[in-house]
Each structure stands twice: as C-alpha cells, then as structure tokens.
Amino acid sequence: MSDLNGLLEDLGPAWSGALVFVVTVLLSLVIHRLLTRGIDGADGQRHTGRQVGRFSSVAVFILGSLWALRVSGLEVGPLLGAMGVGGIAVAFAAQDLLQNFLAGRLIQARRPFKVGDQITSLDYEGTVLDIDLRATRLRTYDGLDVVLPNAEVLRHPIVNHTRTPLRRTTLVVGVAYDTDLALAQRVLIESLAGLDELQDTPTPKAWAQEFGDSAITFAVMF
Template sequence: MDYGFWSAVTQYYQLIETAFSYEHGYRVGVSIAIFLFFWLFRNKFTKYILYLLIKICNTKATTNEYLITAFRCPLVNTIVALGTYLALRNIFPLAYDRLLDQLLRSFIVLFMAHGIHRLVKLYGNNVEELGNLLDLNVDKILIPFFSKMIRFLILALAFVTICSNWGYDINGFIAGLGLGGLAFALAAKDLLANIFSGMVIIADRPFSIGDWIKTSDLEGTIEDINFRSTKIRTFEHALVTVPNSNLINAPIINFTKREMRRITFNLGVTYDTPSQALKKCIEKIQHMLVQHPSIDNKTIFVKFDSFGENGLHIFMYFFTKTTVWEEYLNIKQDVNFQILKILEEENVSIAFPRTSHYFETPLQIIDPAQSILTKK
C-alpha cells in the first residue's frame, strides 16, 4: 500500500518536473507561435490561394466571384486547422501522430466538401450563369433537381471518406443501407411514388419553372420542383405544395407554351340598327383587326351571329400575337376603344338588358287635386 502511494507521488513529481522543464516550455512556446502565425495570416493565405485558383482556372468574372464566395470560409477553416495540427504535433508525443493525421484529413475533407457544396448551390440558383459556363441551353426544371442531387452526393461521399479515414468498414455500412432501404421502401411507398413522379416530370417536361399552368384543382405559376413535390404560386399569391404523384396523373394546361392568346366575345347592338349600318360596322371592325399590328390576321371572325333577347349579336373571335398578360390587356383595351369609335361613326348604339311591361287596359292618370275634392 505504501509502495503504491510513493510510486504515485514519484510519477506525479516527474510529470510536474517535465511540464515545467525548459524543453517542454520551449515546445509549448513554439506551438503557440505556430498557431498564432496561421491564425493571424489566415486571410492572407486564403487570398493568395484563391488568387492562384482563379489564375489557373482562367474563368469569367461571375465564376471568379462564385469561387471566392464558396471557398473563402472553407479555406480559412482549413488553414486554422492546419496551424492547430502543427502546433499539437509539436507538443504531443509521437504516439499521437496518427490520431492528429486522421483529424486533419477529416477536417480537410469536411471543409472542401462544404466549399464544393456551396459552389454547386450558387450555380443551381443561377441557371443563366450555369448555361454561360457550360455553353449550353439548360432547362430551368432540370438544374434545381440535379443541383440538390449533386449536393446530396457530395455530402454522402464526404461522410464515406471520413468513415474510411477512421477505419470503419464501408462495405458493411452499404449492405446495411440496402436492407434498411428495403424496409424504408415498404414503409414509404407514397414518398417513393412522388420521387419517381418527379423524375417523370423532369423527363417528360410538361412544364418548367416560371410556367403558368392550370389543373382541375388550381392555377398558378411554377416556383420550384424537388424530389417530393412541386410548389405553385397562385394568383392570390398563396404558395401551394402539390405532391408529384398528384400532378403526374392530372390533366395539365400549360398556358406559357401557347404562342397566342384568344379574344372572343359577343357585341350586342340595338334592334333599331339599320342593316346597312350593321354591315358597315362589321366590315370596319374586320378591317381594323386585320390591320392591327398586335393581332394575328390568320384567324379573325367578325360575324352577325344571332338575334338576342336585348339586341343583335355580333360574334368576334381573334388572337393576339403576345402571351404576356399585361400586353394582352393593353391590346384588348385598344381594340375595344377602336370598336367604340366605329360604332360612334355609324351612329350605332350598344344594346343593354332592359324589360318592357304591357298592360291589357290603359292606365288612368288621376289628378291629385281632383281626387281630394271628390273625397270631400
């Protein structure tokens, strides 16, 4: 018992003696200096590394901006981690070198995966810039979908690499994922149905991001398409999330894909309109529509259609050359004003709903003064 006590005291004394020795103090001082050097000059090192990266890649200004935005923070963290690694390796015994090497490699993989993940996200949010980089006409519906898939793969590869670095058996992990995936597939068949429906939407491309669509349940503009659902912004500015499996089985009208927009209505004029005046109005309206620069003159119908309850009906059917909503409304307004002008030139009045009452016996008008005298 006494021997164990004095042995512990001796070891404790040796530990204190080592900790306060000149050699150990010197190594601690050098380690602190190494760490402070990397900490103070981390931004300088990052700036030079990014400069060399941009010079090697020789890319455009926007790409350079994306590289700086994506990799600045990961590079700063990597430099600090490297300084910490060198400082700790200078202090700790050789037995800890393997552990420190594994920590450094894990942090480098993690930080670089973070930078690549941010770069992919930046390009996924800017489809036009990605098209300029690849010199391709990319589809807005494909990029967000594949951007999310690539980012998921980056994180998965980083996780697998870090696990391999620490000696874990990845094959067993993958086999476990296979069995777990089978159980997950049975439990989440609706989720998988939505995912496969999303793939069908991407392959078939019935609509793209920004398109104006209409289904039996709702109408609005496509804002986002992901693995499980599609987000639609209605004209009331409400955001509706629709499962992909519902969309793939529903009839979809894509108004954005049309090349023209239709205008059709019945114009009613009064029954006292002379036939010649009615005929001239029809001819002038037809001529006006044919000459209008914003009206497609391939399909124009202006016809005396029917005898309505309140007037004579002129049927009009034509198309505008634009599909933009505001431009369409402006063209429609201009056409309406020109139709009013034609009717005024021909002295033709627009019919409006009215009701006529007929009495079997004529109405008698009674003088109020005479009625009072009669009562007296």
C-alpha cells in the same frame, strides 16, 4: 495521394475527419453549381442541370461524409450494415418519393409546362415557381405558395394558360325581374367595348340564361 494521406496523419483523426467533411461540403456545392450551369447553359427554364446537380451533390456529400467518419477512426462497416438492413424498409417507405422523382423527370422531358408558365392543376391555378425532385411549386393568384407532388400533377389534367393566352371568359351578372332585358344586354355589351384588353374578334356577347329565385342572370362572354 500520398501527400494527402501524410497530411491527414499529421492532423490526427478528429481534425482529419473535420477537414474531409469541410472539403466534402465545398465540393458538393461546386459540383452542384458546375452541373447546373454546364447542362442548363443559357436556358434558364429547363432546370435539368439543377436536378442533376442536386442528385450529384447529395451523392458526393454522402460518400464524403462516410469517408470523414472512417478517417475520424469510427467504424463505418456496422453503419453500412445497419443501412443495408433498413434499406428494404426505406425502399417501401420511399415509393412515393420514387414516383414523384420519375414524374418530375417526365415533366422535364415532355415539358407540358416550365417555370414561369401559368397553369391549372389539381384545382390550383397560378404561376410555376420551381420543379424539383419531388414536387412542383405554384404561386396562386391570391398569393398562396402551393406544393404539388409531381406524380399527382402528371396523373391529372394540366391546363397551360401561357400557351393559350387568348381565352373566352364567361361572367355571370344578375338583374332584377323588372329590368328591361334588351337594355340590360346593350349596357353589358357597351361596358366591355371600351376595354383595351379585350379582343374585338370574337365580339363580346351577353345572353339571358336563367330565371333564378331572385334575379335574371346574364352570361357575359368576352
């Protein structure tokens, strides 16, 4: 420690502060990487280490930056005092951030879904790209990148399609009023018979369900 203090004194306040700041940035990056790999290990889906690494690296960056300011000769006390006075206002403003942070931790603990799962939440359906400290990122099937607040995701129903890959789908098809309904039903079912992606059990079905204004609608279930 004495050698470090001597080195900083030799460099002068400005260069010493710059050196401490650079070391702080490098140390925060190293801590983030080590914690991510050490906690998550081979399980690339948990992302618990990533969250701990992010929080720890931010803490190291803040403390190191304050030390760099102090080494540079700047008064840190008034700055900390101002931060303390404004802390109450920041705490009220950060309520949503805290809720999303806690919700993110609950998502990590309960694991209703993980990165790579296909889910439906808040009327959005897509693949989970990331679960960070504030939000869950989805890539919808039409290519949109959607950011959903963790608190809202946890507060609303979540449908995990990856855990239930076998699902019944209903497709609505309209036919003209002068159509032979028995023939239309047979054609609809036969058109599904050659698709390898469909399951044989339960068998596909087609039913006339409604007489609309301009067509008779069939519900094709498969």
